[in-house]
Amino acid sequence: MAQIKRFGFGLQALIVLALTSEQRSSAEIAEEIRCExxxxxxILAQLGEAGIVExxxxxxxxxxxTRKPGEITLSEIYNALHEEEPLxxxxxxxxxxxxxxxxxxxxxxxxxTDIIVQVDHVLGTYTIADLLE
Known part of the structure; x- marks a missing residue:
C-alpha cells in the first residue's frame, strides 16, 4: 500500500479511536473506514510501535x-507510517x-530537502483533534 494511502487510512483509524474512550478491534475500525x-x-502495528496507539x-x-487527540500531530503519524521515499x-x-x-x-x-521540511512543518501544525472539528 502506498505511503499516502497508509497515511489516509491511519488518520481515519485514529479519528475513529478519538471518538470513543473504549478499545476498538481492528475489524470494527476496518469496517468503519472501509479498509482491508x-x-x-x-498500519495500527506501526502506530503502536510509534507509541501513538496502545x-x-x-x-x-x-x-x-495513548494520548489525547490534541497531543498527536499529523507529522508524528506521517513519520510513523513512512516506509518508502517520497514520490x-x-x-x-x-x-x-x-x-x-x-x-x-x-x-x-x-x-x-525543502519539500520534506515544509511537509513536516505543515503536518506538525495539525493534530487529530483538528480533524474532529
Whole structure:
C-alpha cells in the first residue's frame, strides 16, 4: 500500500479511536473506514510501535489512543507510517552521472530537502483533534 494511502487510512483509524474512550478491534475500525483488515492491522502495528496507539492482544483486545487527540500531530503519524521515499524523490532518477546531471541533481536535492521540511512543518501544525472539528 502506498505511503499516502497508509497515511489516509491511519488518520481515519485514529479519528475513529478519538471518538470513543473504549478499545476498538481492528475489524470494527476496518469496517468503519472501509479498509482491508489485514492492511489496517499493519498500519495500527506501526502506530503502536510509534507509541501513538496502545495495542492489546487477545479476545478482549483492541486499540486505543495513548494520548489525547490534541497531543498527536499529523507529522508524528506521517513519520510513523513512512516506509518508502517520497514520490518527489523520483525526480533524482532523471539526472545522469555526467557533469550537467550532477549539477541538476544538487539543485533537485535542495528542493527535495525543502519539500520534506515544509511537509513536516505543515503536518506538525495539525493534530487529530483538528480533524474532529
Amino acid at each position: 483488515p489485514t492492511a489496517l492491522r499493519k 495495542v492489546k492482544q487477545g479476545r478482549a483486545g483492541g486499540y486505543q489512543l 518527489w524523490n523520483q525526480m533524482l532518477d532523471t539526472t545522469g552521472n555526467h557533469l550537467f546531471g550532477k549539477k541538476v541533481n544538487e539543485s533537485f536535492q535542495k528542493i527535495m
